Amino acid sequence: MNARLRWRKFLSAFMLTMTGVCALISVSVLFFILGYLVYHGGTSISWNFFTKLPAPVGEIGGGMANAIVGSGKLLLIATLFGVPIGFLGAIYLAEFSGSTTAFVVRYAADLLNGVPSIVIGIFAYALAVLPFKHFSTLAGGFALGLMMIPITLRSTEEFLRGVPKALREAAMALGASKWKTITSVIVPAAYRGILTAILLAFARVAGETAPLLFTAFGNRFWSNGWNQPTASLPAMIYTYAIAPYDDWHRQAWAAGLVLLGLILIINIVARAILSRGIAVPRA
Amino acid sequence: MATTTTTVPSAGPVAGSRSFLSRLRDGDEIARMITFLFAASVVLVTLLLVFELWQGSVLARHKFGFSFFRTSVWDPIFDQFGALPFIYGTLVTAGVSLLIAVPLGIGAAIFLAELAPARLSDALEFFIDLLAAVPSVIYGLLGVFIVVPLMRDYLQPALKNTLGFLPIFQGPAYGIGFLTAGIVLAIMVIPYIISVSREVLLSVPRDQREAALSLGSTRWEATWRVVVPFARGGIMGSTFLALARALGETMAVTMVIGNNPIVSASLFSPGYSIAAVIANELTEATSNLHYQSLIELGLVLFILTFVLNGLARLLIVATSQRGAGMGNA
Amino acid sequence: MKRIAGMLLVVLAVAGVLWADNALSITGAGATFPYPMYSKWFDEYHKQNANLSINYQSIGSGGGIKQVTEGTVDFGASDGPMNDEQLKAYADKHGSGILHFPTVMGAVVPFYNIPGITAELNFTPDALAGIYLGKITKWNDPAIAGANKGISLPANDIVVVHRAEGSGTTFCWTDYLSKVSDEWKTKVGKGGSVNWPVGLGGKGSEGVTGTVKNTPNSIGYVELTYAESNKIPYGNVKNAAGVFVKASLGAVSAAAAGAAKDMPDDFRVSITNAPGKASYPISTFTWLLIPEKFTDTAKRDAIKGFVKWALKDGQGYAESLSYAKLPNEVVAKELKAIDKIQ
Numbered sequence: 001m002n003a004r005l006r007w008r009k010f011l012s013a014f015m016l017t018m019t020g021v022c023a024l025i026s027v028s029v030l031f032f033i034l035g036y037l038v039y040h041g042g043t044s045i046s047w048n049f050f051t052k053l054p055a056p057v058g059e060i061g062g063g064m065a066n067a068i069v070g071s072g073k074l075l076l077i078a079t080l081f082g083v084p085i086g087f088l089g090a091i092y093l094a095e096f097s098g099s100t101t102a103f104v105v106r107y108a109a110d111l112l113n114g115v116p117s118i119v120i121g122i123f124a125y126a127l128a129v130l131p132f133k134h135f136s137t138l139a140g141g142f143a144l145g146l147m148m149i150p151i152t153l154r155s156t157e158e159f160l161r162g163v164p165k166a167l168r169e170a171a172m173a174l175g176a177s178k179w180k181t182i183t184s185v186i187v188p189a190a191y192r193g194i195l196t197a198i199l200l201a202f203a204r205v206a207g208e209t210a211p212l213l214f215t216a217f218g219n220r221f222w223s224n225g226w227n228q229p230t231a232s233l234p235a236m237i238y239t240y241a242i243a244p245y246d247d248w249h250r251q252a253w254a255a256g257l258v259l260l261g262l263i264l265i266i267n268i269v270a271r272a273i274l275s276r277g278i279a280v281p282r283a
Numbered sequence: 284m285a286t287t288t289t290t291v292p293s294a295g296p297v298a299g300s301r302s303f304l305s306r307l308r309d310g311d312e313i314a315r316m317i318t319f320l321f322a323a324s325v326v327l328v329t330l331l332l333v334f335e336l337w338q339g340s341v342l343a344r345h346k347f348g349f350s351f352f353r354t355s356v357w358d359p360i361f362d363q364f365g366a367l368p369f370i371y372g373t374l375v376t377a378g379v380s381l382l383i384a385v386p387l388g389i390g391a392a393i394f395l396a397e398l399a400p401a402r403l404s405d406a407l408e409f410f411i412d413l414l415a416a417v418p419s420v421i422y423g424l425l426g427v428f429i430v431v432p433l434m435r436d437y438l439q440p441a442l443k444n445t446l447g448f449l450p451i452f453q454g455p456a457y458g459i460g461f462l463t464a465g466i467v468l469a470i471m472v473i474p475y476i477i478s479v480s481r482e483v484l485l486s487v488p489r490d491q492r493e494a495a496l497s498l499g500s501t502r503w504e505a506t507w508r509v510v511v512p513f514a515r516g517g518i519m520g521s522t523f524l525a526l527a528r529a530l531g532e533t534m535a536v537t538m539v540i541g542n543n544p545i546v547s548a549s550l551f552s553p554g555y556s557i558a559a560v561i562a563n564e565l566t567e568a569t570s571n572l573h574y575q576s577l578i579e580l581g582l583v584l585f586i587l588t589f590v591l592n593g594l595a596r597l598l599i600v601a602t603s604q605r606g607a608g609m610g611n612a
Numbered sequence: 613m614k615r616i617a618g619m620l621l622v623v624l625a626v627a628g629v630l631w632a633d634n635a636l637s638i639t640g641a642g643a644t645f646p647y648p649m650y651s652k653w654f655d656e657y658h659k660q661n662a663n664l665s666i667n668y669q670s671i672g673s674g675g676g677i678k679q680v681t682e683g684t685v686d687f688g689a690s691d692g693p694m695n696d697e698q699l700k701a702y703a704d705k706h707g708s709g710i711l712h713f714p715t716v717m718g719a720v721v722p723f724y725n726i727p728g729i730t731a732e733l734n735f736t737p738d739a740l741a742g743i744y745l746g747k748i749t750k751w752n753d754p755a756i757a758g759a760n761k762g763i764s765l766p767a768n769d770i771v772v773v774h775r776a777e778g779s780g781t782t783f784c785w786t787d788y789l790s791k792v793s794d795e796w797k798t799k800v801g802k803g804g805s806v807n808w809p810v811g812l813g814g815k816g817s818e819g820v821t822g823t824v825k826n827t828p829n830s831i832g833y834v835e836l837t838y839a840e841s842n843k844i845p846y847g848n849v850k851n852a853a854g855v856f857v858k859a860s861l862g863a864v865s866a867a868a869a870g871a872a873k874d875m876p877d878d879f880r881v882s883i884t885n886a887p888g889k890a891s892y893p894i895s896t897f898t899w900l901l902i903p904e905k906f907t908d909t910a911k912r913d914a915i916k917g918f919v920k921w922a923l924k925d926g927q928g929y930a931e932s933l934s935y936a937k938l939p940n941e942v943v944a945k946e947l948k949a950i951d952k953i954q
Contacts, residue, residue, distance in 0.1 A: 012503035016398055022390030023399070026473050027407055030414040033425060056655045057648040058841050058933075085321050092318035105322045108329040114592035115332065116531025118558045119581045122565065123332045126339060133683040135639065149325060179314040207418020210533040210562055220651065221637070221658065221665035228637050229667060234420045238534060241424045243818035244825050244842045249428070256421050267416050271409070358807035359778070431826070455769040457812065457827060542776035542813030553812045563815060564805075566641075567674035567778040569681070569698060 034260075041257025044250035054220050054231075060247040064255055066222050070137070070230035071206070071259075074216060077141020077226070078148055078205055083198055085145075086152025093153070094160035095182055106154070113150035120146055121211035129215055135229040140216030144205040151201035159193030160186060192273050199270035203263045209234035233259045333585075340579035342572055351579065357544045357560075359568075364576035366583065368544035372461065372554035373584070376536060377529040379465025379550065380472055385522055387469075388476030389511075392518075395477070396484035397506050408478060415474035423538035426467040431458040431539055434466075439551055454549040457541065462550040464540040468532060472525035479524060479599060483517025484510060486603050516605070520598030527591040531584060533558035557584045635662075638911055641669045642676020642689030643780045644817040645835045646898045649716055649935050650689065653926050657918055664914050670816060674778015674804045680901050681705060686911055688901035691718075691780025692787075692804050693880035708905040711953065712879045713946055714897040715922055716935040717868055719859035720784050721846035721894070723839040724831040725824050726751060726766065733847040734759040734856045737792035737893075740849070743770055743831060744789065745796060746810035751829065759856070766829075773823050773832035776813030778805040784896040785833045788884040792893075833894075837934040851893040852885050863892035864936040871897075872939035879946070895936075905954050916950055923947060 048063045055062030089109075093102050124143035129135055163186050171181040187194070209232075216230050218239070223230035237255045240248035343351065343364065354365025391411075395404045435458025442452045487510050495505035511518070541553020542563065557580045568574035647670040654666040671679075673690035680688030681702045693712055694702070702710045722735055739755045742748035748755050752765040775782045786802040800806050812827075814820035817834050821842055824832040836859050839846045848856040857863050867886035875881060885893045900919065906912035923946055927937045938946075 008501050008504065012501035015503045015507070016394075019390040019394035019398065022387045023394040023407060025387060026391045026414075026477060027410050029470055029473075030410055030417075033414075033417065033421075036425065036429065037421070056652040058837075059652075085324055088318045089322035089325050092315070092322040096315045096318060097322070101319075101322070105326055108326040110592065110596070111589060112325065112329045112332070114527060114588050116533070116558060116584055116588055118531070118533045118561050119332075119336070119585050122339075122561065122578060122581050123335055125565070126335050127331075129684055130682060135684055146328065149328075153325060178311040180310075182314070203416055207416075207420065209418070209420045210558070213562055214565055217639070217641075218669045219639075219667045220654070221667055224635055224637055229639055229669070234418060234534075237420050237424055238538070239818075241420075241427055242538060242815055242822050244821035244838065245818075252424060256424050260417060260421055263416050263418065264413055267413055271412075356807060359805040360801050360803040360807070363807075435827075455771065455829075457771055459812065459823075459827075537815075542815070543808070543811060555813075563777045563813075566671055567676075567678045567805075569674060569678045569701075569778070 034264075037253065037257045037260055040250075040253040041255075044254040045257065046254075049251065049254050053222070054236075058245060062247075062251070064231070064233065064236055064251060066219060067231040067233050067236045067255070068258070070216070070219065070223055071232045071234070073137050073223070073226070073230060074140045074144055074212070074232055075202060075206055077138060078144035079198070079202060081142060081145030082148030082201065083152050086149045086201070087156055087194065087198075089149075090153045090156035090160060091182060091187075093157045095178065095186070106157075109150040109153045112146065113154075116210075117147065117208050118210040121214045124211055125214035134227065135215060135217035136227045137216060137223060137230045138226050140212050140230065140232070143211035143215045144208060147205050147208065147211070148201040151204060152197055155197030155200070156190075156194050159190040159197065162193070163189045192276075196270040196274040199266050199273075203266040203270070206263055206266070207234055207259060209238050336578060336582040336585060340575050340582050343575040343579040346572065347576075351576075355544075355546055359570065359573050362570055362572050364573065366557075366576075366580055368546050369555050369557045369560055369580055370583065371546045372540065372544075373530055373556040373558070373587075375461050375550075375554065376464040376468055376540065376556060377526055379462060380468035380529045381522060381526060383466065383469035384473045384476055384525060388473045388521075388525075389480055389518060391473075392477045392480035392484055393506055393511070395481045397502075397510070404481075408481060411474045411477050415478070417471075419471070419532055419534040422467055422471055422535040426463065426535055426539040430463055430467055434458045434460075434463045443551075450548045451550045454547070454551045456551055457553060459539050459541045460551050460553045461540070461547075464536050464554075464556070465550070467535050467539055468529045471532065471535065472529050475525045475528060476518075476521045479521035480514070480518045483514040483521070483599065483602050486517075487513045513605075514602055516598040517602035520595040520602065523591045523595035523598065527588045527595065530591070531558060531588050532556075533562050537562055557581070636664050636910055636914055638664070638666045638687070638914060639669070639685045640666060640676075640687040640689060640900075641671050641679050641685045642901070643673040643691050643898055644670040645673070645691045645718060645720075645779075645781045645896075646689065646716060646935065647817065648837050648841070648933050649930060652929055652933065653922055656929070657921060661917075664918075666914075666918060670818075672775070672777045672804075672816060673780030673783065676901060677778075677804075680710065680903070687903070687915060689715075689899065690783075690804075690901060691896050691898040692783025693882075693899060694901065706903065706905070708903065711902050711904055711949065712899040713902060713919055713949070714879050714899050714938055714942060716927070716930045716938060717864050717883075717895060717897050718935050719836045719864050719892050719895050720781055720788075720833050721836050721839050721859045722831060722833055722849065723821075723824060723844045723846035725828055725844060726768070727828050728766070729763065730845055731763050732845060732858065733763065734850070735847045736850045737789075741789050741793035741796045744772060744774070744809070744811070745793075745799065746772070759850070768829040771827050771830035772808075772811030773814055773820050773827070773830050774808050774811045775805075775817075775820060776815050779817075780804060780896070780898065781817060781833065781835060782806065784884060784894060787882055787896075788894045791885045840934050849893050851889075851891050852887050853889045853891070855889050857890065857892045859892050859894075861931055861934070861936040863890055864895040865939065867891035867893070867895040868897070868936070868939055868942075872941045875942055875945055877949075879942075879949075897938075902953060904952060912953060916953055919950055920947065 051065050052063030128139035128142045171185045212232050212235050219229050219231045233255050237252045240252035351366050355367045356363045356365050439456035446452045491509050495509040536556050537559035543553040544555040561577050565577050650668050658665050673692050676688035676690050679685045736759050752767045783804045790797040790802040814823040817838050820832045820834050821838045824830045848858045851857050866888050867883045871881045871883050883895050923943050930937050
């Protein structure tokens, strides 16, 4: 074995080890983040956190009950607004449309997907806040729903298309109309993938802060109904993290843990649903 | 796959031969129209967004024209607005993040695609996808409480002592600034680079690899000189995707960048980014010109991310198709 | 499954509608300067009036002015009074005017984080202007050291911190600097949001305090209560009479004494660099910005009720939070002015 070969072999082993190191670094960052959040957030989570309203500035003992409920309301509106549009739009793309329309719609969805969330916030402010002259949960939900549309649409379309032709044609051969085929055969067959898509879209917008700054605004009290400004977990984390009060920092960590925990659980559940699904052979 | 053609009454749209009303009574036609409306609304909303950005910045565009991109002054009192510091800050932080994330990400992707056994690779990919799901504000939280003190007390002084002659490492060590924002962004975009690169690397046909190995190359040589170049387009695409994400990041950046609209050669300097200034100033821009200048910044950001996302997609698709087209074992 | 989902939706919608009608909620936004005071007030007032919640968001005085002009909030708050242009913009948009109601007074203090120094530094107007203009860059500069003989200041670079967004605190600070430094007046000027020559931007008084607290060798300006409650040392400032005064409630009241007697009808007045040996030179009133005309009578009455409470009972909370009570003459004048709100 000559020197050059030894060098090449060494280089190979070395570089491949380095790639392993890169992978290790990347993955350990995640574990570090989780660990740190669990440690700091875990020690700060208390019953107060979940049940109390924010205390006056500088006083300790407040909680984020209104932010938790607020986030829930915002996500509910977002889902009710974004998912039907994405879902039904995807049905159109997968079942009815011609290729030009499909291209245009997909292009628009991809464009919408790539819009930075702060720009979505500007848009929602101009459309859902200024004309109505108040900040509201609806406006915040609108902004988040906009972000859910492209994810839901593209993923649903993919899963609908993945349903094998044989199923469709069997239904048609039995005399079912197109719509009946869709509702009774195709959607149920793709149901796991669609549910996964919705869950992932939900998890994606659950952590968004920037669009909420100009739409849901914030609230130190309970937000009644759907037309008032509302607190939300991500916005509270932001406000509390940059402030000087130690009690607020603790609450920010706790909120971070709750938020991240929620998002990770949804992600894991979504992937579990998908992987356990009926193996749908691709056409 | 056998394809059967069937003609079943009232299946699918029948072109033109029925009157509108009779088509309306057909359940399928209604379904088609309703779903079309929803699909069309996606297009409409996107068009509306672009329109709002364009219209909402009309005053600023007419007043400043192209000098908007060259001026550094951001003065609400004298109504003078220039975008240069924000564009600079956005590009610099994104650039720093890529400098860190691309080598790390590609390295990790190579490991996952070439070396790791399939189960380990899938398991690690699972965790990396979870990293992509962490919201921006949590990165901001970690940035403020972990990265900033680390930068201020350890990394920045160390860089100053060793490489302080370089203009990029000069100036006082605040802890916050371009470099810190770049590092936080790097952590945020690594998952995108890893998962897309891993996929394109996996799609490279086996024969390429095997041909190189059979000609006597070491594993590294086969990977680096044959497989990676084959997937080069897709890897570049992943970089553009990561870049687009880094450009649009708001919360994590605004919490660690220092919020100072200046153009500085030093990475230790505080700066500003487009997304950060919009987040900080939109709700309080009292003069119309101020507000519209912020909208114009939003328009600029939108166009940047739009172009990058488009390029990314082209590259990724082109590379994957190339791999698929050449057959797979 | 579908049936259950459908029923759930109906229940939620109904709950949402019912829930909505129960209590009155008013939204205000603006200054971070009085935020500790206001959050205490609104909390206490809510305890006394359970059906009314006044939601105040501290986004900065600039934000308060803008959002109340846009009509997206019911009232605003600012420590920099609206200028004539902003008043006109409001009137043009709404067809009626907007009123200023001073609520408390406070001091803007230069606070700092210098490792090893807990003493109160003396700052001359030139020193403060020089630091914020970026001309004085080190802590041991003669302009600073000269007024602090006996304290050994380190040769470290000064990290200047200011507000990132439009702020009444900034207005007060720059108003003061414009009065004491011609260079500042011409180069930068006074306003809620200026073109800062140097420094890091913190978001809100909270952000500035957080930044100074975490950044060694930094200096910032913020309302007294933020420095005190976070135990960050703040300096004495030389006033117009040549005395180094420490910010305190008495010193702020002394600064307001002249204005109290000559308060204009619209309550817009500046008390920076006030004459008098005991006056603290960087003092200011802070105002609630309340529209003259309300379409919603319930909201109007609720706000009027709150302002009356704030001017009487509310003042009792001020001192424990390091804000100065309003002079009696001003309170009397305001109580009469409340009737202008229709």
